[in-house]
Amino acid sequence: MSGGAVSGAVVPVEVAPGMPALDVTGPAATARVLLQGAHVLSWQPAGGRPGLWLSSATRWEPGVPVRGGVPVCFPWFGPHGHDRSAPAHGFARRVPWSLVGSEVDGDVVRVVLGLEDDEATRASAWPHRFSARLAVAVGRELGLALTVTNTDDEAWTYEAALHTYLRVPGLDGTRVLGLEDAPWDDRVDGGRHAPAGTPVTFPGQVDRTYAHGGRTVLDTADGTTEVLPAGASATVVWNPGAEVAAGMADVGPGEHRGFVCVETAAVAPDAVRLEPGEQHTLTVTYRQG
Numbered sequence: 001m002s003g004g005a006v007s008g009a010v011v012p013v014e015v016a017p018g019m020p021a022l023d024v025t026g027p028a029a030t031a032r033v034l035l036q037g038a039h040v041l042s043w044q045p046a047g048g049r050p051g052l053w054l055s056s057a058t059r060w061e062p063g064v065p066v067r068g069g070v071p072v073c074f075p076w077f078g079p080h081g082h083d084r085s086a087p088a089h090g091f092a093r094r095v096p097w098s099l100v101g102s103e104v105d106g107d108v109v110r111v112v113l114g115l116e117d118d119e120a121t122r123a124s125a126w127p128h129r130f131s132a133r134l135a136v137a138v139g140r141e142l143g144l145a146l147t148v149t150n151t152d153d154e155a156w157t158y159e160a161a162l163h164t165y166l167r168v169p170g171l172d173g174t175r176v177l178g179l180e181d182a183p184w185d186d187r188v189d190g191g192r193h194a195p196a197g198t199p200v201t202f203p204g205q206v207d208r209t210y211a212h213g214g215r216t217v218l219d220t221a222d223g224t225t226e227v228l229p230a231g232a233s234a235t236v237v238w239n240p241g242a243e244v245a246a247g248m249a250d251v252g253p254g255e256h257r258g259f260v261c262v263e264t265a266a267v268a269p270d271a272v273r274l275e276p277g278e279q280h281t282l283t284v285t286y287r288q289g
């Protein structure tokens, strides 16, 4: 793997002032990855559909999370467990990552981004020493692998999620399959639910954490997307619905109908505990059909 950008296949661009990104072009797909948050903004396989949704109203400002693409939630998910002033979904999506290397491997272009603890993260609600790597494999399939290593001298736990906004042609008829046998925690009604036995549909706000770290399939009017995780304990399914979306400044009018988040997660009660020197990888692959 080259220590920088592979000539021609990985081209530095600026999405907005102070917001550098990498345009990745391979024989089988194109993608754009923002350095802030190691945030994949787009992916489209050759002959396929744009796989990811990106809000037209996102604020391109350093330190502000992007609405759409694949936010990397780390080292906690949702609100912090006890520090209510800590930013939702952790600090990783708000800070610049660095390009560790890239390579062309057959028809896949792989880019690896890295983040280490620094003074600011050590002063945060999660003060531990760590090293994180996000490997992005851009091909006919999109592969993401978040590897976190404990570089501290004591054990710690973390949560993580690959919070993917999958593009859909509309919410009517859109379903997520594969969660029929999984119980879930519901953030809309606050309840714990028994398995529904039916696919997930989107008649309104949906915000659920399913106890299922395996395969799911997003089924829409213009095709399917298989979601193939490894190292996960949960799948979060989220769409804000019309009312909540209308109050979100970074979602354009009606645009909530253009995505469903199917998030590959390792979250409480199955947060990952690492001893010094240990590492864990959370992986997901997306395959269009």
Ligand SMILES: O=P(O)(O)OC[C@H]1O[C@@H](O)[C@H](O)[C@@H](O)[C@@H]1O
Pocket: 065, 078, 088, 089, 163, 187, 207, 208, 236, 238, 263
């Ligand atoms: O607005 P944020 O911080 O990007 O979070 C968006 C959503 O992310 C989802 O993962 C959560 O389940 C939702 O509760 C949350 O609203």
